[in-house]
Amino acid sequence: MSESFIEYEAAERIATITLNRPQAANAQTLELLDELDEAWRRAAADPDVRVIILQANGRHFSAGHDIKGVGASGDVGGTGDGNENGQQPSWTLAGIYEIEAKRFLEYSLRWRNVPKPSIAAVQGVCISGGLLLCWPCDLILAADNATFSDPVVNMGIGGVEYHGHTWELGARKAKELLFTGRKMDAYEVERVGMVNRVVPLDELRPATRELAEQIAQMHPFALRQAKRAVNQTLDVQGFYAAVQSVFDIHQTGHGHALSESGLPFLLLLDGMKARIGK
Numbered sequence: 001m002s003e004s005f006i007e008y009e010a011a012e013r014i015a016t017i018t019l020n021r022p023q024a025a026n027a028q029t030l031e032l033l034d035e036l037d038e039a040w041r042r043a044a045a046d047p048d049v050r051v052i053i054l055q056a057n058g059r060h061f062s063a064g065h066d067i068k069g070v071g072a073s074g075d076v077g078g079t080g081d082g083n084e085n086g087q088q089p090s091w092t093l094a095g096i097y098e099i100e101a102k103r104f105l106e107y108s109l110r111w112r113n114v115p116k117p118s119i120a121a122v123q124g125v126c127i128s129g130g131l132l133l134c135w136p137c138d139l140i141l142a143a144d145n146a147t148f149s150d151p152v153v154n155m156g157i158g159g160v161e162y163h164g165h166t167w168e169l170g171a172r173k174a175k176e177l178l179f180t181g182r183k184m185d186a187y188e189v190e191r192v193g194m195v196n197r198v199v200p201l202d203e204l205r206p207a208t209r210e211l212a213e214q215i216a217q218m219h220p221f222a223l224r225q226a227k228r229a230v231n232q233t234l235d236v237q238g239f240y241a242a243v244q245s246v247f248d249i250h251q252t253g254h255g256h257a258l259s260e261s262g263l264p265f266l267l268l269l270d271g272m273k274a275r276i277g278k
């Protein structure tokens, strides 16, 4: 029996999806993402659900992709498990691309386009892949201890797979986030509109619930059309095409790292070699 990484509850018109891998700061394995996608599909299909909450158990929203997990269960040419001799990993760009196009691009775009309002509640760290979970939500509430970062330039990659950066932060802040890899706190990203509001940590879940209940009173078709109006405007401005093309730019980072090191990322971050056992 496989471990469950996601909790799902639907009551009083609100579906609550909870990341439940707190012992690993909700780092995302491929299995966790598949389970999360199932939960989104379930909420989307349930006619009684009008609003979707995405939250996380534990101190942190998500520490990003579980680097050990990416590719490790793939049978498409990209595995981190080594060859038949058990020595060298056998990653291929085609294998990485296939895994990431589904889990790190298609999923986030599908969650973004679910025709019901969604609210992310973020506490603690939200690193790289964590952004791929909260950015697709329509609204984001951040606890006052929340921080947001995408330090993958330190891994030789130009940014995480789903390029929300420029849209969410504006061009200058997006570049600062990427160039420095530093954490931006909740108030800093609130000022540029990346989150709707900042609340004390112990008020995060009640405030999120209250907002969801308020929205759930509205007419579901009008909500659907209001969401479509905003998303469609972003798409006309180029969001969809940009996200697709930047995904391919991201893959040149993996290709470069593969050509340099045989791994899909360069081991530049302190402690990374130890973390992945190299």
Ligand code: ZN
Pocket (backbone or CB within 6 Å): 100, 161, 250, 254
């Ligand atoms: Zn990638």
